Amino acid sequence: MANPTLLILAGDGIGPEVMAQVTRVIDWFGAKRDLAFDVEHDLVGGAAYDKHGTPLHDDTMARALEADAVLLGAVGGPKYDELDFSVKPERGLLRLRKEMDLFSNLRPAQCFDALADFSSLKKDIVAGLDIMIVRELTSGVYFGEPRGIIEEGNERVGINTQRYTESEIDRVARSAFELARRRGNKVCSMEKANVMESGILWREVVQRVHDTDYPDVELSHMYADNGAMQLVRAPKQFDVILTDNLFGDILSDCAAMLTGSLGMLPSASLGAPNADGRPKALYEPVHGSAPDITGQGKANPIACILSFAMALRYSFDQGDEAARLEAAIEKVLADGARTADLMGEEGGTPISTSDMGDAILAAL
Amino acid sequence: MANPTLLILAGDGIGPEVMAQVTRVIDWFGAKRDLAFDVEHDLVGGAAYDKHGTPLHDDTMARALEADAVLLGAVGGPKYDELDFSVKPERGLLRLRKEMDLFSNLRPAQCFDALADFSSLKKDIVAGLDIMIVRELTSGVYFGEPRGIIEEGNERVGINTQRYTESEIDRVARSAFELARRRGNKVCSMEKANVMESGILWREVVQRVHDTDYPDVELSHMYADNGAMQLVRAPKQFDVILTDNLFGDILSDCAAMLTGSLGMLPSASLGAPNADGRPKALYEPVHGSAPDITGQGKANPIACILSFAMALRYSFDQGDEAARLEAAIEKVLADGARTADLMGEEGGTPISTSDMGDAILAAL
Ligand SMILES: CC(C)[C@H](C(=O)O)[C@@H](O)C(=O)O
Ligand SMILES: CC(C)[C@H](C(=O)O)[C@@H](O)C(=O)O
Numbered sequence: 001m002a003n004p005t006l007l008i009l010a011g012d013g014i015g016p017e018v019m020a021q022v023t024r025v026i027d028w029f030g031a032k033r034d035l036a037f038d039v040e041h042d043l044v045g046g047a048a049y050d051k052h053g054t055p056l057h058d059d060t061m062a063r064a065l066e067a068d069a070v071l072l073g074a075v076g077g078p079k080y081d082e083l084d085f086s087v088k089p090e091r092g093l094l095r096l097r098k099e100m101d102l103f104s105n106l107r108p109a110q111c112f113d114a115l116a117d118f119s120s121l122k123k124d125i126v127a128g129l130d131i132m133i134v135r136e137l138t139s140g141v142y143f144g145e146p147r148g149i150i151e152e153g154n155e156r157v158g159i160n161t162q163r164y165t166e167s168e169i170d171r172v173a174r175s176a177f178e179l180a181r182r183r184g185n186k187v188c189s190m191e192k193a194n195v196m197e198s199g200i201l202w203r204e205v206v207q208r209v210h211d212t213d214y215p216d217v218e219l220s221h222m223y224a225d226n227g228a229m230q231l232v233r234a235p236k237q238f239d240v241i242l243t244d245n246l247f248g249d250i251l252s253d254c255a256a257m258l259t260g261s262l263g264m265l266p267s268a269s270l271g272a273p274n275a276d277g278r279p280k281a282l283y284e285p286v287h288g289s290a291p292d293i294t295g296q297g298k299a300n301p302i303a304c305i306l307s308f309a310m311a312l313r314y315s316f317d318q319g320d321e322a323a324r325l326e327a328a329i330e331k332v333l334a335d336g337a338r339t340a341d342l343m344g345e346e347g348g349t350p351i352s353t354s355d356m357g358d359a360i361l362a363a364l
Numbered sequence: 365m366a367n368p369t370l371l372i373l374a375g376d377g378i379g380p381e382v383m384a385q386v387t388r389v390i391d392w393f394g395a396k397r398d399l400a401f402d403v404e405h406d407l408v409g410g411a412a413y414d415k416h417g418t419p420l421h422d423d424t425m426a427r428a429l430e431a432d433a434v435l436l437g438a439v440g441g442p443k444y445d446e447l448d449f450s451v452k453p454e455r456g457l458l459r460l461r462k463e464m465d466l467f468s469n470l471r472p473a474q475c476f477d478a479l480a481d482f483s484s485l486k487k488d489i490v491a492g493l494d495i496m497i498v499r500e501l502t503s504g505v506y507f508g509e510p511r512g513i514i515e516e517g518n519e520r521v522g523i524n525t526q527r528y529t530e531s532e533i534d535r536v537a538r539s540a541f542e543l544a545r546r547r548g549n550k551v552c553s554m555e556k557a558n559v560m561e562s563g564i565l566w567r568e569v570v571q572r573v574h575d576t577d578y579p580d581v582e583l584s585h586m587y588a589d590n591g592a593m594q595l596v597r598a599p600k601q602f603d604v605i606l607t608d609n610l611f612g613d614i615l616s617d618c619a620a621m622l623t624g625s626l627g628m629l630p631s632a633s634l635g636a637p638n639a640d641g642r643p644k645a646l647y648e649p650v651h652g653s654a655p656d657i658t659g660q661g662k663a664n665p666i667a668c669i670l671s672f673a674m675a676l677r678y679s680f681d682q683g684d685e686a687a688r689l690e691a692a693i694e695k696v697l698a699d700g701a702r703t704a705d706l707m708g709e710e711g712g713t714p715i716s717t718s719d720m721g722d723a724i725l726a727a728l
Contacts, residue, residue, distance in 0.1 A: 076558075090558045120489045120597055141505075141526060141560060148561050155530040158565030162505060162524040165516070192613070194440075194454045196505060197512050198522030228618040229626075232596065233484055249556070250614055254592040262593075 007067035013289025015073020021301035021357035045075030045089035055092030074289035102269035109255035119260030135248025184239030263300035266307035371431035377653025379437020385665035385721035409439030409453035419456030438653035466633035473619035483624030499612025548603030627664035630671035
């Protein structure tokens with residue numbers, strides 16, 4: 001049987017640096033665990049714009065649609081700030097999400113024991129935190145039409161449209177309930193149904209999916225503003241949080257920062273299953289392209305490596321191998337290996353991006 | 365000269381209880397500081413719905429437009445959860461904001477020294493925190509058309525519209541820059557210009573207002589998701605945060621919760637100045653109607669009393685009297701008076717809503 005294919009889009013900023021360590025880990029699984037992948041590389045974001053004048057070339061889009069999974073590094077950087085909206089690095093990522101129909105974005109917010117002190121929150125509030133945010137990723141205000149800047153009277157008006165169909169809400173709700181069953185069996189859905197009709201429909205459909213097919217999962221609803229408060233006040237009350245594209249963008253970043261482990265957090269963006277049962281899938285770290293430390297060997301590769309662990313679990317049904325990789329990373333941290341972002345007040349000498357890769361390979 | 369008029373809309377839940385203490389404070393200023401107000405009372409939210417079948421009667425709307433300032437308690441409660449969207453308690457509040465044209469919502473997120481331990485954040489991250497969030501309040505996705513739930517094919521679609529005109533952005537930006545000049549002289553504007561065209565226009569207009577009329581104020585721009593992260597990571601980096609209606613809803617609640625002083629935070633919603641130089645204005649606590657403790661004498665009246673202090677400052681040009689009231693509250697807290705929401709782990713006996721009113725009057 002042919003090896004499964006991985007398309008690597010390292011992107012901009014620290015993307016290529018952290019991805020170099022992921023590639024080493026992939027090679028290790030091929031050599032040592034008989035899990036070989038056919039790996040291809042291509043460009044996305046500013047890197048694609050520099051070469052092709054577009055943040056995602058059509059050929060790359062086609063390869064992404066064919067790959068068994070896509071691993072993405074990061075996109076964007078100050079160099080591209082003045083570009084027109086239509087060719088900004090972010091558009092490449094948004095096109096991938098949309099055309100691969102990756103409607104379910106899983107963002108774990110997990111606090112690593114060894115790192116609980118890094119959080120700006122009190123240790124007892126975040127130690128052991130393990131939330132999964134399920135963010136709708138292909139609709140809502142990110143993609144709704146009409147949109148744009150139009151002339152009206154003698155001024156301009158900026159317009160975007162929040163739009164959700166019942167089926168869009170239905171399918172992402174199902175993915176949240178499925179996940180919850182494999183975790184704490186609790187879903188909290190967040191919207192602004194007190195202010196937005198799209199939120200009313202959201203709440204109604206989530207409730208219906210629950211009552212019809214997942215009555216065993218505990219479901220609650222919360223207004224998104226209160227959700228932000230509760231995340232800060234007592235994040236451990238949550239198991240799975242289900243929310244839309246825009247609220248998910250903000251709430252998942254808020255939750256990620258609570259953990260103090262931003263350089264550690266992976267994400268998976270999943271679509272519908274193919275004929276072979278594998279979902280269309282893209283994996284990427286939660287952190288951005290970090291232009292301030294690019295090229296200095298300071299970046300933490302763990303979030304990106306954990307994104308590959310998520311790929312093992314969600315795309316290739318290799319939960320045990322994913323757990324092996326995650327355990328290696330926990331060990332390395334417990335042993336005290338720290339990249340610059342993980343240096344606390346005690347000080348010490350940070351290790352480089354590739355040192356961290358070495359340590360993880362050694363632990364494997 | 366006639367006394368200035370105050371319209372009190374106590375609303376639902378703990379609204380009437382906390383407002384009863386505000387009324388005592390208002391009376392004190394009339395008796396002791398020669399600052400008499402003509403106070404009227406009316407209904408809003410669920411209380412108005414119960415009596416009139418609408419969360420804001422037209423007569424009340426007319427009185428609000430005529431009053432020199434409106435003080436609002438809180439709206440909403442589980443009793444009204446099943447009501448139709450058009451008559452939900454929140455619609456009363458939203459109608460007031462819209463018809464009074466209260467485009468600039470000031471939400472201080474301030475950490476009171478005596479209460480820094482209450483925050484879920486580490487003390488050094490929040491002690492001394494003093495941010496002002498300026499939230500646009502009369503436009504954006506809260507009010508944009510088209511909106512609703514429509515049929516399309518064989519399913520329903522929930523639609524809301526994010527819409528900002530140049531002049532709407534211009535005027536709220538000015539209010540943020542004006543405020544910044546009287547504080548730390550720094551504004552950080554937040555949107556999602558990387559994803560939304562309305563955010564692009566927002567950024568452009570804010571920058572133009574700055575360059576034209578407020579070049580002395582330090583201006584930065586941040587994506588709203590990063591804004592949520594930075595609020596959690598290092599909130600003291602901010603002075604004034606300027607943002608739109610929906611982002612403001614979420615980010616201001618997040619910021620409020622950081623302080624650990626939610627029961628302490630007031631807000632002001634201001635419109636354009638009238639002929640007499642006074643802006644149309646509504647003042648209300650940031651906290652909600654707290655149905656779980658309603659009628660038990662447990663509610664903390666301080667947020668609502670501080671909202672009256674904001675009224676003294678922003679509507680009646682009585683900054684010294686506002687400071688007097690604020691100082692009385694700080695003294696009471698420093699002396700150890702605590703309502704139930706302010707009880708820490710050390711324990712102790714909380715005082716009642718009216719005891720807190722007594723203590724504040726005594727300190728005055
Ligand atoms: C880069 C940007 C377009 C993106 C988003 O807004 O979705 C990012 O913030 C994210 O959360 O993945
Ligand atoms: C009650 C609700 C309509 C309101 C809002 O969403 O604006 C509240 O959350 C607020 O922030 O004042």
